[in-house]
Amino acid sequence: MLFFKLFLFFSFFSFTFSHDDAFNPHLLPRHLIIQYPEDIATQFHESDEELKLQCTSWRFAVEANNLSPWKTIPEECLGYVKDYMTGRGYRLDLERVSSEAGVYAKSLELSGDGKDVWIFDIDETLLSNLPYYVEHGYGLEIFDPIEFDKWVQRGMAPAIEPSLKLYEKILDLGFKVFLLTGRGEQHRSITIENLTKAGFRTWDKLILRDPEHHDKLATVFKSEKRSEMVEAGYRILGNSGDQWSDLLGAAPSRRSFKLPNPMYYIP
């Protein structure tokens, strides 16, 4: 009986996969809709469910780094991304990554020679630009560096609270804290002001992008900076970032923590 059930299941499995086109919940036989008007509600509901599944699948692909570089979120996922970013989903994910990183950090025995480092990215890792993205379609608008720079220069980005909690734990445990950001050097003073105002009271290095690194991919720029740290004798034990370009490449951290970000992609 079990084998029969499994056979049915896998027949369905193969059958489903054999279609190139996505399942279209609108393709219900017409007469069903006419005969039973209540099915319209079901149909809308199914359509909502299907969209949610599709957008969840897209977000999974983002977070697992399976997507090719992308410029905007899928138009049909605007409502989904908005709900996620402003709802409990994002907060839960931030809390989980912060608490996992904290448990790991606490489990390490530091050498005491001041060479144990934790790297933090800034945007969408320590500071939230959500107030900007709320006004710019949650990643549906193509990124506008001039508008975004204006927002950065206001120094109003709030702390991501679970990251602030982790940050303080990391400092208290005795790690050296290096902030490694794709923000340009021209934003140094406002970045310091914003970080301080948001509660990030101290750090050991704040590394911004100087003009000579301006044209490099973030992965390359950050890999180079990490390699310099390793050459200077530092041990990179933890790295927190919302982009895979914060985490992958040369001189990787012993463990990396990927914060959620379904709004934009930096290669």
Next chain:
Amino acid sequence: MLFFKLFLFFSFFSFTFSHDDAFNPHLLPRHLIIQYPEDIATQFHESDEELKLQCTSWRFAVEANNLSPWKTIPEECLGYVKDYMTGRGYRLDLERVSSEAGVYAKSLELSGDGKDVWIFDIDETLLSNLPYYVEHGYGLEIFDPIEFDKWVQRGMAPAIEPSLKLYEKILDLGFKVFLLTGRGEQHRSITIENLTKAGFRTWDKLILRDPEHHDKLATVFKSEKRSEMVEAGYRILGNSGDQWSDLLGAAPSRRSFKLPNPMYYIP
């Protein structure tokens, strides 16, 4: 007005984050439940929604490689993982990762010297052990290597159809296909039989774990094997696996594709 709204939003944001305990939807004021019995339904619904959110958050932490090594899925997520694995969610994720990998593979210009390689893991990447896990709590039971070996020796694991589709595309494009699996050498002949029966008609190398590698972490074993490929002059252009230990470490692929797997973790 906008600033006021944002202020309210971020006040809430900070407030929510300031609690250590997870939000508990059961903590509704008692009198509300007594006065309005229909709220009980809402309460159950909220509880379901909350569980779904929590388990989705857990699954994303798995897929983004944020969790410490884990032995079983969270007990409260059994229903969630079951629904995901046997429903459309898993299939959609498999289809997306297959199609993204296919687009990337097609975009590459191969050298024609027979040194361009795509690596595939086997379990939960080419072959599905879902029939086994259906019988073993979808990852809720602690992994039993003896029972699992019996299942492997039956050679009944079905193909993951979207992976088979990608596999054929990769072969057609002219890649060398190397299968790199944590399965032991003792399973070589049944693995060949199972793969063939499932539709994987040919490959260039099938690398299993020989006894000398038995005690190594999968990350180490697979890194060593990839390093050997690179030393032999191969270019690893693509790598498909359901575990981060398939993808991270030395001699990484130019691009890696993480297939979903919320049922088990291999370090």
